[in-house]
Amino acid sequence: MTTDLTQLARILRATAATAILPNWHGITAQHKTDGSVVTEADLAAQRYLTETLARDFPGIPLLGEEMTAAEQAQLLERANGALWVVDPLDGTSNYAAGFPAFSISLALIEGGQPTLGAILDPVRDECFVAARGQGAWLNNQPIQPSAPSSKLRENLAMVDLKRLPPALLHRVTRQTCFGSQRYLGSVALEWCWLAAGRFQLYLHGGQKLWDYAAGRLIADEAGAAAWHLIPETLALSTTLTLEPRLALAAANTELLAAWQTCLELH
Incomplete structure (x- = not known):
């Protein structure tokens, strides 16, 4: 694993500990205009990630799910260099219902394609990461798909x-x-x-x-x-x-x- 991936894993775990896990089982969900669900944990996690990534990786803008569509479009259109893409809480409906399947997702986009990716499952403390051309890992161990049969x-x-x-x-x-x-x-x-x-x-x-x-x-x-x-x-x-x-x-x-x-x- 690269140093950047190790750092991203630390950032995601800190985000979960600060903004997501403390309020799990005790938070109220609201519906956005598109019908999707949002909680204060989504907003708090995006704020935490925005501030932390700006400090640790200065100069790279961030596109987050909890931005307006206009803000997202502007960021993607102007992303000639690097761009963070963040889903601060993927599986918000699960989170709000107490169903233990949700995550934080973070990708670095460079040259129009993801080059770094990190996803944390806070409930199981499983952090999946990958770097383009270098492989993928779960909690520092290499991973690969498997199938019991070709049928x-x-x-x-x-x-x-x-x-x-x-x-x-x-x-x-x-x-x-x-x-x-x-x-x-x-x-x-x-x-x-x-x-x-x-x-x-x-x-x-x-x-x-x-x-x-x-x-x-x-x-x-x-x-x-x-x-x-x-x-x-x-x-x-x-x-x-x-x-x-x-x-x-x-x-x-x-x-x-x-x-x-x-x-x-x-």
Whole structure:
């Protein structure tokens, strides 16, 4: 692991200890204008990360989930150099309900692509990190995906049904080509769990940049195979954008090809 990744892991653990864990089980959620949930912990964690990263990595702007859409667009448009992308609390609904599946996600974008990623699961004290071209780690130990079989029916699928386009939702619900289906409710953790071999097939209908910037890098560096698609057309998307993206991934390229065929994504 690089020195920067070790420092990012420390920052995420300090953020959780300061802004997230002290109020867990005793916080009230509110709904934003887009219908998503926010708590004071989201806002406190973003403030803490903004201040800490500005101190430790001066000169790098930060794009956070809890900014306005106009602020986010301006930051992404002007990001000629480096840019932090932060989801201060991914899985806010889980957090507010007491369901132990939420995370802090932090990515460094350079040259239009993530180069560093760090995601902390505060409940389990699991910190997943990756550096482009150097691999991925969980609590300082290298990780990689794993699959029990090349047959889809013998593999576990993580599927978010809520955001899938109707035609794809219909194909998923009528298919029996994959094994059991789960849904965690924290996109960042889902990418990490794929990277660590805790499931093998992944489908999510609407991920935002702060949801996947760090997680996709961690999965890629661990050795998973993944695509992001434009939900309306199911065309491949390769550029970073604030628009939601559909994620299709698997533990390896062989399973991804079979997963694609199963879902009739041509």
